[in-house]
Amino acid sequence: MKQNTLDFLCCPICKGSLSLSIRKKLGEEIQSGRLLCDSCSEEYRIVSDRPILMGNNTIHNWLSPIDEALNPNEITLPEGPFSLLRLKRLGVEEAKELASSQANQSIPDNAFSVRNDLKQLQGKIKYIKSGKWLRARDRGKKWLNSLNNPSESVKSFLSLAESRNPDSLLDIASGGGSGVASLADVLPAKAKVFSVERDLKCLWIIQEKFKHIRKQANSESIGADVRQLPIKNDSIGVVTSMMAMQELLGVSSVLEEIHRVLKPGGSYIALFNKEPWVYDMIQIDQYKRFAKAVDMYSGYPDLVATAENESLSLKGLEEFIENGKEYCLVEFGKEKK
Numbered sequence: 001m002k003q004n005t006l007d008f009l010c011c012p013i014c015k016g017s018l019s020l021s022i023r024k025k026l027g028e029e030i031q032s033g034r035l036l037c038d039s040c041s042e043e044y045r046i047v048s049d050r051p052i053l054m055g056n057n058t059i060h061n062w063l064s065p066i067d068e069a070l071n072p073n074e075i076t077l078p079e080g081p082f083s084l085l086r087l088k089r090l091g092v093e094e095a096k097e098l099a100s101s102q103a104n105q106s107i108p109d110n111a112f113s114v115r116n117d118l119k120q121l122q123g124k125i126k127y128i129k130s131g132k133w134l135r136a137r138d139r140g141k142k143w144l145n146s147l148n149n150p151s152e153s154v155k156s157f158l159s160l161a162e163s164r165n166p167d168s169l170l171d172i173a174s175g176g177g178s179g180v181a182s183l184a185d186v187l188p189a190k191a192k193v194f195s196v197e198r199d200l201k202c203l204w205i206i207q208e209k210f211k212h213i214r215k216q217a218n219s220e221s222i223g224a225d226v227r228q229l230p231i232k233n234d235s236i237g238v239v240t241s242m243m244a245m246q247e248l249l250g251v252s253s254v255l256e257e258i259h260r261v262l263k264p265g266g267s268y269i270a271l272f273n274k275e276p277w278v279y280d281m282i283q284i285d286q287y288k289r290f291a292k293a294v295d296m297y298s299g300y301p302d303l304v305a306t307a308e309n310e311s312l313s314l315k316g317l318e319e320f321i322e323n324g325k326e327y328c329l330v331e332f333g334k335e336k337k
Helices: 003-007 065-070 082-088 090-101 113-119 122-130 132-148 153-164 179-188 200-212 249-263 284-294 299-309
Strands: 018-026 029-037 041-049 050-052 168-172 193-197 219-223 236-242 264-274 314-323 324-332
Touching: 003 018, 003 264, 029 200, 041 113, 050 200, 050 264, 065 082, 065 090, 082 090, 082 219, 082 284, 090 284, 113 122, 113 200, 122 132, 122 193, 122 200, 132 179, 132 200, 153 236, 153 314, 153 324, 168 249, 179 193, 179 200, 179 236, 193 200, 200 219, 236 249, 249 264, 249 314, 264 299, 299 314, 299 324
Parallel strands: 050 219, 168 193, 168 236, 193 219, 236 264
Antiparallel strands: 018 029, 029 041, 041 050, 264 324, 314 324
């Protein structure tokens, strides 16, 4: 983590300012240290040069939003894509009741242990940072090929973000980082690029991709939950997400956080599937009933309505059909003061 990144960071819980304690620094990169909230005294760690701004009991692995809604206290393998088969097996009404009962329960201590899992990840982190992970199985070549040959929808997504000429950009739910690395690649070198992802093992993959395209100097991957962004109010010019909507539980909370961190007049640019993908595993209307009940993505019209409720106004829409699937590229704006 670069020290000037602290200018953008805040406590994800109370949004208070953070004090930095450096344990080890190599050049401009803080290798290890701590971030202490000046307001609530919550402490966060910098591990192997990545800031991890999430509580010790925070979910920090990929978990389908259906599984998270039904049992947020357990990491479980999905039953089919997005655990659609689990939803079908339970039935929508039973699943809604189960999700409602889980929503009011607090996560017990040690349900998840960020610190323990970070210790177990050290070998993999070292492997990724060595560059061997990206070279293995031609991952780097395949990624660079996709970087240089994007689909029409991705081209438009990148072009729209670039046209806004932001001095700062935040990509949320970045996954393996191909989308945010593509954004960093098209933006000017002076632009600050942040990626927020809660799946811890992805952080070093994302940062390695920044390094591979020589954009690591102004680009940071941050471990955090997108429903509790560790980013200061009114600090980001453009927020982006690419194919992340159906991966999220708590869409309204995410949009509320996006509105909070955007500068007045800033934009949220999102590329996503127009309708939820159900892979013929469940009726689309049944899926949408459950999605609406638990605040998951339920389709483009509902997303626009939720965004407007969070004071994000629709500025533009472009639609694409690629390989028989419909996609939406939208831009929402935060009102200027």
